Amino acid sequence: MSTDQLEKQRLKYEELEVIEKNITERIQRNPQVFYANYQEYLKIAGGNNIRLKSLIAKENISSNRIYKWKRRIRKRKQTLIQQHEINDFLKRVLQLCNEIEDTANETDLKKEVQKNYSIEENTDELDLDKFDLLLKSINSTYDKHDPSDNDDDFNREYKMFPTNHFNRSKNNTSLLSLKAMDLNLNKIFTRDEYYGDFLNLDSFYNDWLNVMEDASVTFLEFFVATLELFEATDFAYLFESKIDRDSEKYKDFIVKLTNKLTCDFRKIYPLIDYDIFESDVVNKSFPHIISAGIKHKVSSTGRTTQNEEEQIFCICCDKFFKNDEKNYVKHLNDTEHLENYKNKGEFLKSEYKLHWICSKLLNDVINRTKSFHERKLAFTAKERSKELQKLTREYDEPIYTPEEYKQDKRDETLQKKLFRASFNNDNDSSNSEDEEDQKLLNPYNMPLGTDGLPIPKWLYKLQKLDVEYPCEICGNVQYRGYKNYNKHFSEPKHIFGLKCLGVSSNPIVFKGISIIKEVKHLKEELENSGTGVAAAAAAATTTTTTTTTKSANGYKNVTGDVDNKWVIEVEDKNGNVISASSLLKKK
Numbered sequence: 001m002s003t004d005q006l007e008k009q010r011l012k013y014e015e016l017e018v019i020e021k022n023i024t025e026r027i028q029r030n031p032q033v034f035y036a037n038y039q040e041y042l043k044i045a046g047g048n049n050i051r052l053k054s055l056i057a058k059e060n061i062s063s064n065r066i067y068k069w070k071r072r073i074r075k076r077k078q079t080l081i082q083q084h085e086i087n088d089f090l091k092r093v094l095q096l097c098n099e100i101e102d103t104a105n106e107t108d109l110k111k112e113v114q115k116n117y118s119i120e121e122n123t124d125e126l127d128l129d130k131f132d133l134l135l136k137s138i139n140s141t142y143d144k145h146d147p148s149d150n151d152d153d154f155n156r157e158y159k160m161f162p163t164n165h166f167n168r169s170k171n172n173t174s175l176l177s178l179k180a181m182d183l184n185l186n187k188i189f190t191r192d193e194y195y196g197d198f199l200n201l202d203s204f205y206n207d208w209l210n211v212m213e214d215a216s217v218t219f220l221e222f223f224v225a226t227l228e229l230f231e232a233t234d235f236a237y238l239f240e241s242k243i244d245r246d247s248e249k250y251k252d253f254i255v256k257l258t259n260k261l262t263c264d265f266r267k268i269y270p271l272i273d274y275d276i277f278e279s280d281v282v283n284k285s286f287p288h289i290i291s292a293g294i295k296h297k298v299s300s301t302g303r304t305t306q307n308e309e310e311q312i313f314c315i316c317c318d319k320f321f322k323n324d325e326k327n328y329v330k331h332l333n334d335t336e337h338l339e340n341y342k343n344k345g346e347f348l349k350s351e352y353k354l355h356w357i358c359s360k361l362l363n364d365v366i367n368r369t370k371s372f373h374e375r376k377l378a379f380t381a382k383e384r385s386k387e388l389q390k391l392t393r394e395y396d397e398p399i400y401t402p403e404e405y406k407q408d409k410r411d412e413t414l415q416k417k418l419f420r421a422s423f424n425n426d427n428d429s430s431n432s433e434d435e436e437d438q439k440l441l442n443p444y445n446m447p448l449g450t451d452g453l454p455i456p457k458w459l460y461k462l463q464k465l466d467v468e469y470p471c472e473i474c475g476n477v478q479y480r481g482y483k484n485y486n487k488h489f490s491e492p493k494h495i496f497g498l499k500c501l502g503v504s505s506n507p508i509v510f511k512g513i514s515i516i517k518e519v520k521h522l523k524e525e526l527e528n529s530g531t532g533v534a535a536a537a538a539a540a541t542t543t544t545t546t547t548t549t550k551s552a553n554g555y556k557n558v559t560g561d562v563d564n565k566w567v568i569e570v571e572d573k574n575g576n577v578i579s580a581s582s583l584l585k586k587k
Contacts, residue, residue, distance in 0.1 A: 005103070009100065009103055012096050012099060012100050013100070014154065015092075015096060015154050016093060016096055016097075018154040018155050018158055019089050019092065019093055019158055021155075022089070022155070022158040022159055022160070022177070023086055023089055023090075025159075025160065026082055026085075026086060026160065027066070028066060029071065029160075029408075030064070030071055030074050030078075030079060030082065031060075031061075031064055031065065031066040031071055032064050032071075032073070032074060032079050033079055033082050033083055033086065034271075035056070035060075035061045035064070036079065036083070036269075037083065037269050037270075037271040037272050038055075038056065038061075039061065040269050040272060041269075041272050043360075044272070044277060044360055044361060069415065072407075072411070075399075076195050076196075076197075077185060077195055077394070077397075077399055078175065078399050078400060080185060080195050080196065080268075080270075081175070081176070081183060081185050081399055082175070083269075083270045083271055084180075084183055084185070084188070084270045085176055085177065085180040085183060086270075086271060087270040087271055088179065088180050088183070089158065089179070089180075090271075092179075156178065157177060157178050157179045158177050158178075158179055159177055160175060160176075160177060161174070161175070161405070162177060162178050174398070174399070174400050175399055175400035176399075185399075186395065188267055189267065191391055191392060191395045192391070194391060194394075194395075196264075196267060196268035196365065197365070197368055198365070198368060198369045198372055199261075199264060199362075199365060199366065199369045201222075201223075201227075201369070204222075204226075204253075204256070204257055204260065205219055205222050207253055207256070208222045208225075208226065208253065209222075210249065211243065211247070211249045211250055211253050212243065219373060220370070220373060220374065220377075223369075223370055223373070225241075225242070225243075226257065227358055227366050227370075228366075228370070229241065230351075230354050230355045230357075230358040230359070231358040231359050231363055231366055232359070233359050234296075235294055235296075235355065237351065237355060238294070238313065238315060239296065239313075245318075251347050254347070254350055254351055254354060255347070255350050257354060258350045258353055258354045258357070261354065261357045261358070261361075261362060262274065262353075262357065264362065264365075265357065265361050265362060268362075268365065277361070278353070281356060282349070282352065282353050282356055286348075286349050286352050289315065289352065290315070290316065290332075290341065290345075290348075291332065293312035293313055293314055293315075293321070293328055294312070294313045294315065295310050295311070295312055295313075295323065296310065296311060296312075296313050296320070297309065297310050297311070298311050298320055309323065310323050311323055312324075312325075312328050314328070314331065314337065315348055316337055316340040316341045316344060316345070316348065317331075317336065317337055317340050446460055447460070447465055447480050447481075463481050463483065464481050464482060465480040465481040465484075466480075467480070467481065467482070468480055469481075469482065469484075469485035469514070470514065471485070471488065471494065471497075471514040472514060472515050472516045473494055473497035473498060473501070473513075473514060473515075473516060473519065474488065474493050474494050474497050474514075475497070477493075485514075486512075489507075489511045489512065490507075490511075494507075495507050498510060498519065501516060501519050501520065501523075502520075502523065503519065503523060509522070509526070509568075510522065510523075529581065567579050567580075567581075568580040568581075570583055572586075
């Protein structure tokens with residue numbers, strides 16, 4: 001591997017990092033890009049997996065929230081095209097990983113580095129001079145060009161909103177990166193599919209009429225006889241089908257319908273790997289169904305009933321056997337069964353795959369499609385025309401508009417202001433640079449938590465933050481909640497206010513006092529009594545009990561004396577509460 005090959009290898013790693021960064025930015029901007037596929041994956045593969053279910057809170061999904069930030073709900077068309085874009089990025093990631101692995105397997109990277117930079121192998125001595133020369137050589141190589149050039153080139157290809165992206169008039173791909181500029185959802189979905197909300201089965205309805213050889217079958221009857229029957233979880237398609245399942249027309253129809261729905265699933269949920277689902281579920285469970293059979297309750301006439309005994313059904317031979325596993329296992333080795341499995345195995349697997357797609361993967365889409373067609377039957381001509389115009393308008397509208405881009409920029413600016421406010425919060429709600437922005441950031445004027453976001457209202461009430469405590473010493477600042485109020489007495493702002501009033505040392509004596517008049521009064525009392533502020537501060541370190549009462553001017557700290565004289569109470573060695581002056585006299 002030459003030096004150029006090493007550089008190519010490094011560039012591949014760099015491109016992987018850029019792709020990861022840009023995928024993260026898309027999910028941060030619109031979490032629904034991930035949430036939509038996560039919910040579907042959880043339904044398919046998660047089951048009762050508590051770990052999977054607990055990864056993301058339901059309220060975060062419903063409100064399109066990531067961490068603490070709520071995002072605007074985007075149009076389905078915009079969300080879906082970004083999912084397809086990320087899917088293209090992930091394909092590129094897989095390609096790069098394979099190339100890196102293949103290159104690493106071809107040669108020993110360590111030996112090539114030693115060879116290119118003349119590093120001796122198996123040397124125990126630490127040659128710092130040689131190390132300095134090697135470092136200088138490497139630095140000189142990369143000093144010739146800006147190290148961020150490659151990163152900028154990659155980022156330019158993968159980032160959202162490429163330069164001059166709105167100069168292309170009526171271009172639906174303005175949101176997309178240069179790498180996915182040719183992506184067009186209208187080429188992936190038809191108008192009637194409404195970007196995956198419904199299934200377009202018109203051509204399959206015509207094929208079904210040929211299978212049935214009956215032109216009087218309605219679309220809903222076709223729907224019930226096919227998708228709804230395969231959607232049932234009790235294998236109803238095996239027992240309740242009214243058509244000859246061995247006919248070639250039916251077999252071709254099932255294979256085509258299975259391929260169609262497989263393709264639809266890939267289009268609707270591009271971030272879910274269908275191949276993994278098929279290999280883990282269909283390919284593993286289908287042989288088990290062949291070997292174990294399907295237990296089903298039947299009567300002597302073969303009709304389904306809940307009152308008769310359970311029997312085992314062989315899907316290859318289309319027969320019921322008594323509920324005797326030994327007898328059924330013996331049947332599996334019969335020539336007739338082996339011949340049927342050889343001739344019908346692939347078709348039966350297609351049927352089973354269609355059953356799983358209808359019952360697990362696309363059951364919500366199938367139900368929406370049926371409801372939509374039932375609703376269409378009740379439309380008048382005017383309503384049908386109005387619905388068609390709505391679908392056409394939404395199908396032709398742009399994915400992203402300049403107005404939406406401006407709104408996104410404004411939201412981003414407000415979010416940055418809110419984040420900065422969390423590090424510059426001095427509890428003075430009047431110091432807002434922009435009152436209009438402040439209302440948008442914090443409409444209920446709630447205090448900010450440690451994460452920089454307004455705290456929930458229930459927590460606001462619980463912590464008594466709706467009670468304001470004024471402090472004249474700090475310039476009439478209103479502190480929300482007693483905890484913040486009590487904490488501020490040791491903060492620089494309050495200590496500076498005390499210094500302005502002549503208290504230059506030991507502010508602990510004046511803790512709990514927020515009125516200027518009372519600070520001056522206590523200062524005079526201490527000076528007149530001869531105790532002094534320093535001695536009072538020493539005694540105050542053992543103070544254990546103070547009370548807080550509400551005066552006309554707000555909340556202040558007072559003693560229990562009726563005369564409202566300030567007395568510092570301390571404990572002696574025996575635990576008795578006495579005044580600080582009495583304790584000093586005893587000493």
